[in-house]
Amino acid sequence: MTASGAPRVDHVKGYCGLCIARCGTIATVADGRFIRLDPDPSHPTGAAICAKGRAAPELVYHRDRLTRPLRRTRPKGDPDPGWEETSWDIAIDQIASAMRRTAAQYGPEAVAFSLSSPSTTAIADSAPFVRRLMNAFGTPNLVWALDLCGWGRGFATRYVFGVGSVATGSAGGAMPEIAKTGCLILWGYNPSFSRITHATAAVDGLKRGMKLVVIDPRNVGLANKADVWLRVRPGSDGALALGLANIMIERGWYDQEFVRTWTNGPLLVRSDTNSLLKAEDVFPDAGRGSLVAWDMRSKSIVRYDPATGQYDPPPGHLSLRGEYAVETIDGTVSCQPIFDHYASLCGQYSPETVARTCWISAEQLTEAARTIWESRPVSYYAWSGHEHHANTTETARAIAMLYALTGSFDAPGGNVLLPSIPTASITGEDLAQQLAPAIGVIERPLGPARWGNVSTHDFYRAVLEGHPYPVRTLIGFGANLLLAQADPVRGRAALSSLDFYAHADLFMNPTAALADIVLPVASCFEREALKIGFEISEDAQSYVQLRSKIVPPPGEALPDTDIIFGIAKRLGLEMKFWHGDVDAAYREQLALSGISLEQLRAEPAGQRKSLSTTHYKYKIPDDRGIARGFPTPTRKVEFWSEIFADQGYPALPDIETPVFGTPEPADMFPLVLTCAKPSLFCQSQHRALPLLRKRLPYPEIELHPTTAAARKIQDGDWVEVRTSSGAMRAKARFNNTLDDRVVVGQHGWWQACAELGIAGSDPTDPNGSNFNLTVDAAMRDPISGTPSHRFNMCEIRLLRADADSDRRGMA
Numbered sequence: 165m166t167a168s169g170a171p172r173v174d175h176v177k178g179y180c181g182l183c184i185a186r187c188g189t190i191a192t193v194a195d196g197r198f199i200r201l202d203p204d205p206s207h208p209t210g211a212a213i214c215a216k217g218r219a220a221p222e223l224v225y226h227r228d229r230l231t232r233p234l235r236r237t238r239p240k241g242d243p244d245p246g247w248e249e250t251s252w253d254i255a256i257d258q259i260a261s262a263m264r265r266t267a268a269q270y271g272p273e274a275v276a277f278s279l280s281s282p283s284t285t286a287i288a289d290s291a292p293f294v295r296r297l298m299n300a301f302g303t304p305n306l307v308w309a310l311d312l313c314g315w316g317r318g319f320a321t322r323y324v325f326g327v328g329s330v331a332t333g334s335a336g337g338a339m340p341e342i343a344k345t346g347c348l349i350l351w352g353y354n355p356s357f358s359r360i361t362h363a364t365a366a367v368d369g370l371k372r373g374m375k376l377v378v379i380d381p382r383n384v385g386l387a388n389k390a391d392v393w394l395r396v397r398p399g400s401d402g403a404l405a406l407g408l409a410n411i412m413i414e415r416g417w418y419d420q421e422f423v424r425t426w427t428n429g430p431l432l433v434r435s436d437t438n439s440l441l442k443a444e445d446v447f448p449d450a451g452r453g454s455l456v457a458w459d460m461r462s463k464s465i466v467r468y469d470p471a472t473g474q475y476d477p478p479p480g481h482l483s484l485r486g487e488y489a490v491e492t493i494d495g496t497v498s499c500q501p502i503f504d505h506y507a508s509l510c511g512q513y514s515p516e517t518v519a520r521t522c523w524i525s526a527e528q529l530t531e532a533a534r535t536i537w538e539s540r541p542v543s544y545y546a547w548s549g550h551e552h553h554a555n556t557t558e559t560a561r562a563i564a565m566l567y568a569l570t571g572s573f574d575a576p577g578g579n580v581l582l583p584s585i586p587t588a589s590i591t592g593e594d595l596a597q598q599l600a601p602a603i604g605v606i607e608r609p610l611g612p613a614r615w616g617n618v619s620t621h622d623f624y625r626a627v628l629e630g631h632p633y634p635v636r637t638l639i640g641f642g643a644n645l646l647l648a649q650a651d652p653v654r655g656r657a658a659l660s661s662l663d664f665y666a667h668a669d670l671f672m673n674p675t676a677a678l679a680d681i682v683l684p685v686a687s688c689f690e691r692e693a694l695k696i697g698f699e700i701s702e703d704a705q706s707y708v709q710l711r712s713k714i715v716p717p718p719g720e721a722l723p724d725t726d727i728i729f730g731i732a733k734r735l736g737l738e739m740k741f742w743h744g745d746v747d748a749a750y751r752e753q754l755a756l757s758g759i760s761l762e763q764l765r766a767e768p769a770g771q772r773k774s775l776s777t778t779h780y781k782y783k784i785p786d787d788r789g790i791a792r793g794f795p796t797p798t799r800k801v802e803f804w805s806e807i808f809a810d811q812g813y814p815a816l817p818d819i820e821t822p823v824f825g826t827p828e829p830a831d832m833f834p835l836v837l838t839c840a841k842p843s844l845f846c847q848s849q850h851r852a853l854p855l856l857r858k859r860l861p862y863p864e865i866e867l868h869p870t871t872a873a874a875r876k877i878q879d880g881d882w883v884e885v886r887t888s889s890g891a892m893r894a895k896a897r898f899n900n901t902l903d904d905r906v907v908v909g910q911h912g913w914w915q916a917c918a919e920l921g922i923a924g925s926d927p928t929d930p931n932g933s934n935f936n937l938t939v940d941a942a943m944r945d946p947i948s949g950t951p952s953h954r955f956n957m958c959e960i961r962l963l964r965a966d967a968d969s970d971r972r973g974m975a
């Protein structure tokens with residue numbers, strides 16, 4: 165209260181950390197209570213906020229928040245864990261002791277960490293410190309959903325461009341420069357629900373005449389504003405990308421100059437071995453590493469040196485198509501340029517094949533290809549729709565190659581490697597001594613484990629079968645594995661059989677319920693965090709903010725960062741953690757930026773550090789005067805990957821499209837099942853907040869009215885969705901824009917909402933509502949291990965026709 169008795173009202177600028185959009189916000193605090201959140205239009209991501217942001221005060225003050233460290237007193241498997249409150253001191257002590265014990269017996273790699281996705285929680289505040297702790301402790305094993313989220317867009321595409329084609333939270337990569345783009349492609353991505361800052365930018369783009377292509381089985385978000393909406397059959401995106409490329413190549417709708425100069429398309433492939441022709445195959449004196457292309461002007465071969473990116477002699481006109489007889493040391497060998505092989509691969513995806521495979525007409529396909537070609541510069545963002553498949557790696561590569569045909573990479577209005585404020589890395593790579601190979605890297609050497617990211621299924625196997633080595637302790641920050649991942653039954657068995665599991669979270673969840681220790685975490689509104697760059701544009705990238713703590717956390721809850729520093733200290737790693745001083749860590753991060761921590765603390769609204777974007781960075785000469793090119797083995801955008809070939813994978817994207825009607829007879833499971841995220845909740849969270857839950861009380865499954873009518877299902881009826889792997893329940897929601905062979909569910913449902921009298925459900929119960937019980941965990945991408953969350957065959961059955969049996973339907 166103020167002296168006059170009126171409430172004291174403060175407005176605190178910051179940003180919402182609840183999802184990847186990281187919207188700039190203004191929090192209203194009245195007499196010390198956080199009462200509302202509004203957008204901050206002066207912030208580069210502050211044009212709007214969503215319903216989840218508006219519900220933030222409900223999240224902060226929710227009665228189910230964890231407030232004290234809890235210790236299990238009854239065995240795992242007992243329906244009552246017998247949680248007992250304990251002190252931070254004891255909890256951290258137990259964690260450090262368990263980590264030490266496991267390391268002494270099995271090696272430090274037997275301690276794994278898990279993390280929620282930074283796209284759906286505020287864990288980005290602390291994720292670099294988790295990596296640092298892992299490096300300092302000596303384990304490479306971070307279990308998080310990277311195989312489902314970030315792999316396709318940020319990592320698989322590195323095998324084409326050398327960098328991610330779209331930036332992931334941490335990996336870096338090129339972002340669509342929406343403000344300048346001629347044509348934006350949203351591929352299996354609905355930013356209207358999932359990243360409203362991109363949606364706002366796209367709407368602005370449409371106002372100035374930008375073309376929009378949306379590729380989604382549903383007409384959702386901006387699809388109804390799109391110039392072309394391709395209603396792709398789930399799981400066939402790779403075939404679609406090759407089919408679009410086929411039309412573009414056939415009609416000459418591709419940037420030949422870019423392909424010739426900046427891709428490895430001209431390099432020759434030997435037909436006898438199906439491998440790249442090496443200069444040493446032709447010239448006995450050639451050094452190792454050089455390759456060969458065909459010059460049409462001189463009608464002879466030219467050498468190509470990837471170390472310099474130069475052809476020798478300088479070619480008149482490199483060939484992209486045709487077959488050439490080359491005199492090699494072993495005799496005459498017929499060779500074709502890589503691009504010719506790629507074009508032939510695309511040729512297998514004729515409009516008729518695409519119509520059959522992807523359920524998209526030849527006219528629409530051509531219209532999309534024409535729009536893309538005629539509206540350059542093109543930019544794209546592909547997300548969950550293409551990432552949640554057992555063919556995501558090759559699909560992501562095929563989309564990236566289609567994109568390469570436009571020549572728009574790093575062009576103004578293309579996918580641009582935006583500048584960033586110089587910072588120092590704090591993940592402590594230098595602290596890591598000889599880490600063991602991450603779990604999964606032996607089976608899938610090019611997959612997420614190459615970068616220390618362990619898929620949940622490999623983690624379960626290491627715990628249950630000790631393969632490739634045992635994992636006995638898990639320290640989790642958020643990750644709700646039982647809901648996020650397939651096979652929760654195996655997940656429960658794995659987590660229950662650990663020697664020790666600690667989980668830090670805002671709320672108890674079904675995964676945390678299997679822990680030995682549960683730690684209460686301060687929400688993003690109750691802790692400081694440093695954010696350098698807001699990703700989506702040059703302006704956003706130039707913004708630095710030290711998010712203020714708006715209100716204190718409930719009870720004894722602590723920021724993740726403090727917990728990590730606490731564990732480090734107890735492990736004797738304090739010296740590697742700035743002697744326990746979080747500010748010192750921020751100072752180190754900021755040292756190169758020219759912005760001080762004091763400045764940021766004094767100005768919660770944030771600071772701008774002007775940046776300017778240089779485009780076409782691949783053309784810029786390095787200090788030897790050699791154009792930088794792309795950071796790939798051939799220094800070019802790669803249609804053909806020797807890295808893939810060396811590991812026994814096809815060098816060109818060989819797409820396996822899941823077949824409609826399999827694996828079971830089509831009459832048992834005649835419908836294709838995919839899923840999408842609702843706008844009101846993030847993943848498995850937020851169902852306890854009445855403001856949100858009252859707008860979507862129960863999980864839904866979207867289906868076409870004729871599909872429903874054939875099963876006597878009415879809009880709003882409870883139905884069972886069954887696949888050969890399992891079942892779940894949801895309410896039917898009619899959607900007449902869907903193909904009548906496709907149904908679309910939602911995952912993440914388990915939580916009760918006591919305020920609305922809605923019960924929760926067990927994630928392993930087929931009468932509950934865990935979508936991921938229907939996922940076939942064995943259907944996995946051979947390169948990344950990604951399970952197929954978005955393609956399975958299913959059947960839908962009416963449970964009850966009476967609309968008011970909601971409570972029983974959920975039970």
Ligand SMILES: Nc1nc2c(c(=O)[nH]1)N[C@H]1C(S)=C(S)[C@@H](COP(=O)(O)OP(=O)(O)OC[C@H]3O[C@@H](n4cnc5c(=O)[nH]c(N)nc54)[C@H](O)[C@@H]3O)O[C@H]1N2
Nearest residue numbers: 280281285286309313641642643644648668847848911953
């Ligand atoms: N069928 C299907 N499955 C999917 C998906 C799908 O679309 N369909 N999406 C996949 C994707 S893209 C992802 S990223 C994963 C997500 O999987 P997860 O990363 O596990 O995300 P959530 O399920 O939302 O669980 C996040 C947990 O973190 C907690 N949390 C929130 N903020 C914080 C914080 O600041 N600190 C800590 N310590 N905890 C916090 C929440 O309370 C919650 O318990 O799920 C994947 N699974």
Ligand SMILES: Nc1nc2c(c(=O)[nH]1)N[C@H]1C(S)=C(S)[C@@H](COP(=O)(O)OP(=O)(O)OC[C@H]3O[C@@H](n4cnc5c(=O)[nH]c(N)nc54)[C@H](O)[C@@H]3O)O[C@H]1N2
Nearest residue numbers: 283284352353354358398399547548549840841843846847
């Ligand atoms: N409201 C909200 N926002 C979020 C999240 C959330 O859970 N809720 N999660 C955050 C996270 S972790 C992520 S990964 C992002 C994800 O953001 P998005 O990628 O936008 O998420 P989704 O809605 O899961 O999937 C996008 C679209 O893919 C379509 N789709 C389904 N199957 C296919 C297919 O086979 N091919 C194609 N082309 N499309 C298909 C769906 O119909 C859906 O409209 O959102 C982030 N923001």
Ligand code: SF4
Nearest residue numbers: 180183186187214217
């Ligand atoms: S979209 Fe909503 S939840 Fe995500 S950051 Fe913005 S306000 Fe927060």
Ligand SMILES: [Mo]
Nearest residue numbers: 281283284313
């Ligand atoms: Mo995600």
